Amino acid sequence: MVGLLNLSAGDLDQLPVRPPVVLAAEASAAKVPLAVLAQRDPMALIRLAQERVNREVRDYSAIFLKQEEIAGKLGPLQRIDIRFRSDPVSVKMHWLENADQARKVVYQSTPKFVDPQGRKVARIEPAGFVARALFPEVTRPISGPDARAASRRTIDEFGFKATLDLFEKYNSLALKKGALDLRYTGEGRVDGRPTFVVERYLPYTPGGAFPDARLIVHFDQEWLVPTAVYSYADAEGTKLLGSYVFINVRLNVGLSDADFDL
Template identity: 45%
Template sequence: MTNQRRNMGRAGAATGLLIAAAWGLHCQDVRTAAGREEPVLTARIDGLASVPLPTIEPVASRPDHTSQSLAESDPVAFLMHCRDAWGKNTARDYQCLFLSQERIGDGLTPVQEVAARVRRQPFSVDMTWLKNPMAAKRAMYVEGKWTDARGQAMAWFKPAGALLELVAPRVQQPIHGPRAKAAARRSMDQFGFERTLGLIIKYTQLARDAGQLDLRYAGTGAIDDRPTYVFERYLPYNGHDESYPDALLRFHIDQAWLVPTACFSYADGKGEQLLGAYVMTAVRFDVGLGDADYDPHSASF
């Protein structure tokens, strides 16, 4: 075994835990019309706060009656409307503060705070852990750029902890490998507004075609002080197969951007057993990300 393979093996168990990334939990009280509350985490990051927000007229002064009525009358059509709107969105990239918590094995992970940067073409994700890194303090993925000998998509990771970093300053791991699937509910290529919306639509359509869909408009809410439309999706999830990801998914769609900014996934229809909580906050669009920002061999990585 070469030194490189030995180093990869030592760091592999640690880095595999972070291959799946999914959005975050931002905790203030989030109330829907149904009167429910979601836990929301308060957090901030100085680096993101320095970037100016995109010019967007407040939702209250520019009501989108088409979106509102469609959300209330036909949630499935509304999701397609959101997908079309994002396809027409001219933003090339964005960054955010992402917090996440997932049920892994028999317990919930600590809430993780991550500074995330996403480029739309080619799809690229750069994540830096600010709080509660599990095994890596940074992760980087560019779609189609890094593969192993078997053609598996790979990502670069910077291990957390001085000892691991000394042994292997950076390592590559497959984003769909067994360690990733055992350690997290989502992979890096499922991160971001477009991929999240795509997952919601995928299982919504699957359930609809099987005659098992229960998708409800639940009212309005707020994430990061931005008005949202709130939906609840119920599926026949049993936890033993991969047909559906959850029994209940409560998700927020930003009223102006028409993208999902928060998702709360549960193993039961009552919303008592959390599987994953994800919220994206402090969003900034068109920050000017380029190839140099996704170079794992740069000094900044």
């Protein structure tokens, strides 16, 4: 295991145990191996990942592989070319395979993407030749019924930062309720890159306080971004709610406004 080759079990037992916030703040300075941090305190790893994404990740492009259960039915695997910028938050998605209602979607956290009713909206190029011929571009509320019918999350909840923030949100809620079961389960690989794997178990019921019963998150060992997330309705992992995988990731490529044109 990376970072553990020169440590015995006794060495691990003697490592000081610090609160998660302290570990997250001091991990880099103290040069604690990330594999050790992940094993001893996965919550600290998550918070360190949040700090690093907020501090270092300005933008990125990737191929996003998404499969979700919507209205009780598991949809096909979608392949999407994505671009993301953190300031202002800007998202562009271009469906390459299995587009549903939209072929392209663009959203930015700017006044241009707010309608007269004060709702956040996205600009959309419809899927299908006939639809595009009739309506080359439309706008839709990002939290409207069309958006909810197409995805479990809204487009402003997309990206590495939002994923980590949601992870932390429900971790904190579960911790307050005494229901958090968070585990480091070893190492994995996503798109050929090594990852740390963290799993979470919650008392899930449809429509309840928690979004899933089991969540598996892969953190890229170099970047500490969540490159794969698998959400299940059962602890055994037999009923998939959502699968979200990033491949061909390129960080800090210098995306401009032109990269977010529809």
